Amino acid sequence: MKIRGYSIAVAVVLSFLPLISCTSRGRIDDVIKGFFGEVNRSNFESAKTNYLATSLVNDLNAPPALGRNHKTIQESFQPVAGSIDSVEVTGEVVKGEEATATVTLVISWGAKESGSIDLVKEQGKAWKIQKWAEFRALGAEHLANARNWCAARNFGAAVTEYQAALSENPQDSMIVTNLGICYQVMGRLDDAEAQYKKAIEMHPNAVWDPYINLGFLYAFQGDTAKAEDVLQKAIKNKPDNARGYNSLAWMYADKGMKLDKAIELAQKATELAPDDAGIIDTLGWAYYRKGLRAEALRYLAQALARAPNSAQIRSHYEEVSTTAAVHLDRAQQLMNSGRFDQASGECDAALRQEPNNEQAKNLRAGVGKEAATRHVAGARQLFERQQYDPALSECDTALRFDPQNADAANLKTKIAETKKVLGYK
Numbered sequence: 001m002k003i004r005g006y007s008i009a010v011a012v013v014l015s016f017l018p019l020i021s022c023t024s025r026g027r028i029d030d031v032i033k034g035f036f037g038e039v040n041r042s043n044f045e046s047a048k049t050n051y052l053a054t055s056l057v058n059d060l061n062a063p064p065a066l067g068r069n070h071k072t073i074q075e076s077f078q079p080v081a082g083s084i085d086s087v088e089v090t091g092e093v094v095k096g097e098e099a100t101a102t103v104t105l106v107i108s109w110g111a112k113e114s115g116s117i118d119l120v121k122e123q124g125k126a127w128k129i130q131k132w133a134e135f136r137a138l139g140a141e142h143l144a145n146a147r148n149w150c151a152a153r154n155f156g157a158a159v160t161e162y163q164a165a166l167s168e169n170p171q172d173s174m175i176v177t178n179l180g181i182c183y184q185v186m187g188r189l190d191d192a193e194a195q196y197k198k199a200i201e202m203h204p205n206a207v208w209d210p211y212i213n214l215g216f217l218y219a220f221q222g223d224t225a226k227a228e229d230v231l232q233k234a235i236k237n238k239p240d241n242a243r244g245y246n247s248l249a250w251m252y253a254d255k256g257m258k259l260d261k262a263i264e265l266a267q268k269a270t271e272l273a274p275d276d277a278g279i280i281d282t283l284g285w286a287y288y289r290k291g292l293r294a295e296a297l298r299y300l301a302q303a304l305a306r307a308p309n310s311a312q313i314r315s316h317y318e319e320v321s322t323t324a325a326v327h328l329d330r331a332q333q334l335m336n337s338g339r340f341d342q343a344s345g346e347c348d349a350a351l352r353q354e355p356n357n358e359q360a361k362n363l364r365a366g367v368g369k370e371a372a373t374r375h376v377a378g379a380r381q382l383f384e385r386q387q388y389d390p391a392l393s394e395c396d397t398a399l400r401f402d403p404q405n406a407d408a409a410n411l412k413t414k415i416a417e418t419k420k421v422l423g424y425k
Contacts, residue, residue: 027126027127028089028092028094028099028101028119028127029089029092031051031119031126031127031129032087032089032101032103032117032119032129033087033089034050034051035047035050035051035052035129036077036084036087036103036105037087038050038051039073039077039080039081039084040080040081040082040083040084041081041082042078042081042082044072044073044074044078048060048073051128051129052128052129052130053119053120053122053128053129053130054122054128055120055130056070056129056130056131060072060073070131071134076132076134076135077135080105080107080113083107083108083109083206084105084106084107084108085106085107085108086105086106087103087104087105087106088103088104088105088106089102089103089104090102090103090104097120097121097124098118098119098120098121099118099120099121099127100116100117100118100119101116101117101119102114102116103115103116103117103135105135108203108206109172109173109174109202109203109206109207110169110171110172110173110174110202110203110206111137111138111169111172111173111174112137112138112169112171112172113135113136113137113138114135114136114138115132115133115135115136116132116133117129117131117132117133118130118131118132137172137174138168138172139164139165139166139167139168139172139175140165142161142162142164142165142168143161143162143165143174143175143178145157145161146158146159146161146162146178146179146182147178149161150181150182150185153185155182155185155186158182159179159182162175162178162179162182166179171202173199173200173202173203173206173207173210174199174209176195176199176202177195177196177199177209177213179195180192180193180194180195180196180198180199180210180213181213183195184213184217189217189221192213192217193214193217195210196210196211196213196214196217197210197214200214205237206237207237208234208235208237208238208241208243208244209234209243211230211231211233211234211237211244212230212231212234212243212247214230215227215228215230215231215234215247215248215251216247216251218230219251219254219255224251224255224257227251228248228251231244231247231248231251232248234247235248240272241272242269242270242272242273242276242279243269245265245266245268245269245272246265246266246269246273246276246278246279246282248262248265249261249262249263249264249265249266249269249282249283249286250262250266250282250285252265252286253266253282253285253286253288253289254285256289256352259286259289259290260290262286262289262290263283263286263287263290266279266282266283266286267283269282269283270283275306277302277303277306277307277310277313278303278307278310278313280299280300280302280303280306281299281300281303281307281310281312281313281316283299284296284297284298284299284300284302284303284316284317284320285300285316287299288300288316288319288320288352289352293320293353296320297317297321300313300316300317301317303316303317304317319349319352322349323353324350324353324354324357325350327347327349327350327353327360328346328350328357328359328360328363330343330346331343331346331347331350331363331364331367332363334346335363335366335367335370338374340367340370340371340374340401343367344364344367344368344371344401347360347363347364347367348364367401368401368402369401369402369405371397371398371401371402372398372399372401372402372405372407372408373398373407375394375395375397375398375401375408376394376395376398376405376407376408376411378394379391379392379394379395379398379408379411379412379415380411382394383411383414383415383418388415388418388419388424391411391415392412392415392416395409395411395412395415396412399412
């Protein structure tokens with residue numbers, strides 16, 4: 001899905017004539033601004049009826065089997081409907097009863113898009129729009145390149161492209177948000193947080209994506225109060241966007257908190273985006289954490305049918321469709337073979353189904369202690385070979401499995417002190 005938020009500038013370009021009637025220019029401006037006024041109010045039929053040329057209306061009304069030669073108003077401009085702050089018309093060129101102009105739409109979240117619009121004077125009377133070219137946001141090419149470089153993990157090139165995009169439009173909070181996402185992929189969480197906050201400060205009442213990304217970052221860091229606050233602001237700013245509701249619902253369900261609210265939010269998200277497999281998955285997971293397995297399975301099966309290749313949805317469905325006893329049998333086998341992460345996951349799955357299951361609690365603790373013991377042993381061997389950083393990593397892994405493990409904590413302190421004495425950074 002293409003995100004087109006923020007201020008948009010659209011320019012309508014006409015072929016040049018030495019002299020242009022002020023009256024013609026004014027009427028052309030009125031038609032273009034009137035058209036985008038209807039678009040901004042989501043009055044797409046009125047925009048079509050009152051401002052489009054008959055030839056274009058006929059094309060857009062053609063039966064689907066015959067195909068269309070032109071994009072509909074909704075396909076081109078619905079993403080910015082309700083968010084257009086201003087419309088600037090420049091470069092009008094009139095040739096007889098045909099005209100072209102450059103249009104600049106300025107959108108509330110800072111983006112600017114430009115494109116050309118052609119007009120015709122029907123029956124020698126009123127100017128009507130007969131065609132528009134695709135509108136492109138300032139910095140769009142650099143932004144696309146930056147996303148590709150970030151996905152390829154060439155972060156230096158990605159940051160350079162993001163900065164180039166911002167040089168074309170420094171007020172586009174979408175570019176700033178995407179830079180934050182790239183920093184998060186790098187693991188530079190402080191820089192990611194700073195970019196999300198910057199995007200919010202630029203247009204605090206118009207944006208929603210940076211709030212959502214910031215919310216996920218806070219949730220990942222365990223600060224659910226901050227995450228909840230910013231996700232609620234995302235919903236407030238864009239109440240017709242399913243992603244905000246889904247994000248907050250997922251956090252509640254994933255943390256096992258406010259599960260009635262999680263179900264309510266996920267249901268709202270599915271109303272707004274009924275075919276989105278990820279949102280249906282959230283609803284199923286919320287029912288599961290509430291202890292309603294039958295309802296959970298119903299929705300998770302729907303989500304899996306829509307997205308059979310989604311590893312997360314398949315994992316959720318398989319967990320919910322498997323009993324706690326089977327999860328525990330798997331956990332014991334995995335522990336015996338030294339696959340401690342997977343064993344812990346199976347114990348956690350059993351506990352999500354039966355939170356008071358003592359066998360699951362004891363096995364989970366046993367997995368943690370056994371895993372920690374092995375990782376501490378590995379850390380000691382690495383320390384003796386003076387491989388200090390890998391040894392510290394092993395200590396951290398041991399503490400992840402067993403946070404109270406004194407051997408891991410003491411060894412970690414000893415390694416850090418040794419590095420300091422030897423002058424290692």
